[in-house]
Amino acid sequence: MSQRPATSPRPVRSVPKTGAAPSDYTTSAAVLDTAGATPMMAQYIEIKAANTDCLLFYRMGDFYELFFEDAEIASRALGIVLTKRGKHGGADIPMCGVPVERADDYLSRLIALGHRVAVCAQTEDPAEAKKRGPKSVVRREVVRLVTPGTITEDRLLDPARANILLAIGRIRIGAGKTEADQVYGLAALDISTGRFALSEVPGPELASAIARHEPREIVLSETIHADPALARLWREIPAPVTPLAQAELEPAAAERRIKAQFGVSTLDGFGQFGRAEIAAAGAALLYIERTQIGVRPTLSPPVREASGATLAIDASTRANLELTRTLSGERRGSLLDAIDRTVSASGARLLAEHLAGPLTNLDAIRRRHAAVAWLAEQGVSRKAFREILARAPDLARALSRLGLGRGGPRDLAALRDGLDAAQALASHLAALDALPDDLATLGKRLKKVDAALVAHLRAALADDLPLKRTDGGFVREGYSPEIDECRLLGQDSRKVIAALQARYAEETACRTLRIKHNNMLGYYIEVPQAVGETCLKGVMRETFIHRQTMVDAMRFTSVELGDLEGRISGATDRALALETAVFDGLCGEVLAQAAAIAEVADALAALDVAASHADLAVERDWRRPVVDDGYGFTVTGGRHPVVEAALRLSGEPFIANDCDLSGEGRGRIRLITGPNMGGKSTFLRQNALIAVLAQIGAFVPAASARLGLVDRLFSRVGAADDLARGQSTFMVEMVETAAILNQATRRSLVILDEIGRGTATFDGLSIAWACLEHLHEKNACRALFATHFHELTALGERLSHLDNATLKVAEHKGTVVFLHEVVPGVADRSYGLQVARLAGLPPGVIARAGAILKNLEKSERDRPNRPRIDDLPLFAALSAPPMEETPPDREDGLRLVLDGIDPDTLTPREALDALYRLKAARDT
Structure with a gap:
């Protein structure tokens, strides 16, 4: 069938969720x-x-x-x-x-x-x-x-990304009906590698948990899917969502399904799982059973991820920090893209998994750091490891395809070469002394597979392999005498066919006579039309049997050719049958050691990730961080890993900056003011990314770093409408800020950028002011807070753990130069006009704005004795520490504000500001 493009393509219809009717x-x-x-x-x-x-x-x-x-x-x-x-x-x-x-x-x-x-x-x-x-x-x-979550073919998969099918179960705790009264079980299953992980999260953390797994597809019960409280979540998730009948997901049935998959009579050997986790695991296995039409994949036993084992990062923070994808959805430009030095597909997937869920276990973090430090120092060994790892195929995905019956000879070869690489790495590690714990453990895991299996695969498989086993020719010559005999017969028959063709050509005096083959006729003799007519009437009519007449040729067969075809066909079929038997035998041997092979695959990936971190640290002079159980956060000479990488390409240096949120002396919260484009957002993000890198076990872009363990990471940066949800820029900002203020703990790290800028000046200032006080008094967390509300810097004198910092700038001949250096102090202005000029606003607009600004500033200077609104007693009272002073009576406060206003001297802007202050005083 012709595959030419459609002449009048119509827009592709929006694809509904797969659970739709x-x-x-x-x-x-x-x-x-x-x-x-x-x-x-x-x-x-x-x-x-x-x-x-x-x-x-x-x-x-x-x-x-x-x-x-x-x-x-x-x-x-x-x-x-x-x-x-x-x-x-x-x-x-x-x-x-x-x-x-x-x-x-x-x-x-x-x-x-x-x-x-x-x-x-x-x-x-x-x-x-x-x-x-x-x-x-x-x-x-x-x-x-x-389906998106159940594919296994290499050509359909991203080699550097896990293909997660996420199943969700739920149980209710207590008598309440809110999300806080629900517990959700999550089963993350990657059929392409066999990975199977279970976890349990409270209702309010469901969205964050889903975002961490980045599933390609989600399955759940009809009851959960129909819950009105979750309807928005299912609409917003980019992955297709498939509901399953509730009756098929009863706990008893789910447990039976898990036992049947792994051939056990009890789940106790796998650990203690909650009811919600068992329900989720049962749903995942039911879906796999249906999509694979009864074929049982090779899965690793389920591993339970303990609650709080990873750094909690909500979906908006992941997006804002661009951990694995940029805001536009691309890998390029993300943190993952900037730090990925892995040389294998499995290593790339594991690195992405680490980045999605940084650790909160101090011992595990320190063990990873020790492994990276050792590899960074052992340059020769690290290079040797990476060269071997680069030759190792994707063991996990090859094993999965063989387990599902979709594998071919090349998958067996991938296992041969991957296991061969594992043996080489194990030998190399065994010859080294003073290995860190993690590397010593990896060396033992790399030896899990019997060396005899590798030798057998090497002896059985040819060097040049077909894609499919039905193509034959994949068994090495000399491995099976019987297969060799059948092949020899086929090769000799081809010589006989060539000789028969030459004889027929001589007898018919037709040099263009050919013996050909197709699936419909088998072997046949083809001659030009004129020669064919002669054959039918001449001496060859007894030899040639007419089969088919074409436009310009005729086709014949003969008894001799038919006998030869039978011999060839029998030999070929026999050889293929024998090779198929060899393939099945090798698959049986491989699958008998599936658990050990999966462990080897995991060890190869872990070694690749550690070597990747070490290589990056050496190349970019990254340092080993110290992570402890305190509440400090001290970074010296910190740099943004993504921005620094981009600047390196253009030969520009990155200006490093310190950050101290240790709370010793002052700054547990640092309030940052400074000009637009001065580098505030970069500074905020780089410190959040340094925390993430430290807790995945990597070195960090800094001269030194000592960090108290972070349990939750929050980020509120940027501004965007969410029109699909009917939310304005300011509403999105407030929703994300509310989540931070309601969930942040003392051990959390919070970065906030321009809170309150999406609404009226005094509304925004008041909200930003109150948020700062709440972070300081209630959350007591470590925070970086960037703002253009210079009035907030006054809080540095009142809040004991708040410190002011600013971005340095220099002016030269009317041009502003951003120095990108964070220093103690307060910015005197925002340099808005200079930034507008750099952005390309028309010169007339810039000139007019400058004139207006001069008039406003002159008006302010010409009335030096007029009291400023900020200096009036009411505002001073409103800005006092919460619960520390009693505000004045509302009526007296309003009178004080009115007494300080001279209507005849106010500019329009000052009059509007005064009106806002009066309204605020009335509402107090």
Whole structure:
């Protein structure tokens, strides 16, 4: 079928969540009646009716065909031609198709758009179907459901990203019905590697937990999906969400499903799991069973992630800090992109996992730091390790494909080469002295697999391997005498065919006579039309048996050729059958050691990540941080890892800055003022990223760092509307700020940028003022607070743990120079006009703004004796520490404000400010 682009492509319809009703996804075939349909189309309709929530890839010969609305959706999504095939119910049947050989390419595009695909294969030989009658249809069955969270093919997967299917269970605690009364179980399952992790989180932390896993697909019960309190969450999550019937997810059934998967009679050997975790694990296994049509994947036993084992980072903070993706959704420009020096796919995935969930266990953090420090010092060994790791294929994903029956000879070769690399690394580590604990442990884990398995794979597999086992030729010559004999027969037969062709050519005096082969005719003799006629009438008529007449050629066979074909076919089929038996035997040996191989794969990834950190530390002069159980936060010469990397490309230096939030003397909270573009946001982010890097076990971009363990990281930076949720910039800002003030603990790290700037001046100032006081008095956390409200700097004299800092600037001939240096003190102004000029505002606008500013400043200077609103007793009282002084009576306060106002001398702006102050005094 032609695959030319559609001539009039229509916009791709928005793909609904996979849990949507069939009528929301693909309706036409789901409601069609088989009455009046052809046998083939009746079969299609029946299979489609059982898979209404999927696009149906219906195998017909060398193509997967799609019909009805499926064809319309796929045509738009893939940009392929929409045609038609016959009629049904008096209307044309839309159709499009993709070649079987290129199906993975099209599947990857459909999966990326969030579609699910049911792959329907022919499960019967066409010859068998013909025996039932001339109109009999070849049997077809859905052999697999391809969904975003259950793919295993290399061409469909991102090698550097885990492909997580996240299942969610829930139990209620107590009699309440709020989110605080719910406990959620999460089962994170990566079928492509076998990883299976369980965890439990309270209701308010569900969104953060989902964001940490970055799932490709989510499955849950219909009850959870239908909960009105969670409706917004499911709409906002980018991954497709699939609800399952509640009746199938009962706790007893979930536990039985887990036991059956791992062949155990009790779960006690895996640890103690909560009811919500068991429910989630059962839902994940049920979904895997359905999508794989009964094939049981090779999974690692479930590992329980203890509550609080990782640094809590909510979704907005992850986005603001651009940990693994930038705000535009790209990996390039993220922290992960800046620090990734891994040389293997499994190492890249593990690094991303570490970055998504930094540790809170001090011992584990320190062990990782020790391993990185040792590797940084041992340059020769580190280089040798990385060279070996770079040659190691992706063991985990190759093992998974073999376990699902989708593997090929190259997957066996990947295991051979990966295990060979593991043995080499284990030998290298064993020869070294004074290894840190983590590296010594990795050396032992790398030896888990029996060396005899590696030797057997090496002896059995050829050097040049086909993609599929059905192609044959993957068993090494000399491994099996029987296979070698069959191959030799096939090779000799080809020589006989060449000799037979030469003899026939001589006998017919036709030099263009050829003996060819195709799947329909087998071996045949082809000659030009004129020669064919002579053969039919001449001496060769007894030898040649006519098979087919073409436009310019004729095809024949002969008894001799038929006998030879039988010999060749038998030898080839026999060789393939023998090779298949060898393949199955090798797979059996591999899967018998699946648990050990998975452990080796994990060890290779962990060594790659540690070596990556060490290589980065040496290259960029990053230092080992000290992480303790205190509440300090002292960074000397800190740098932003992403910005520094970008500046290095252009040859520019990064200005390093210190940060002390230890609370000794003053600053547990640092209030930062300074000009726009001065570097406030960079300074805030770099210190948050330094905390993240330290707690994943990496070195940090600083001259030194001593950090008290951080339990929660909060970031409120930037400004954006959320129109889909009906929230303005200021509303988004307030929602995120509320989450911080309600959840931050003394051990948390908070960075806030420009709180209150999205509303009226005095409203914003009041909110920022109150937030600072709350962080200081109630949360008592470490915080960096950047602002343009210079009035807030007065709090430095009243709040004992607040310290003022500013970004230095210099002016030269009317031009401002940003020095990007953080120093103690207070900014005198924001340099807004200079920044506006740099941004390219029209010169006329800049000139007019400058004139207005001069007039305003002159008016202020011309009335030196007029009391400022800020100096009036009421404002002083309002700005007093909470609960430390009693504000004056409201009526007296209003009178004091009014007495200090001379209406005849006020500028319009001062009058507006005065009005705001009066309103604030009235509401106090």
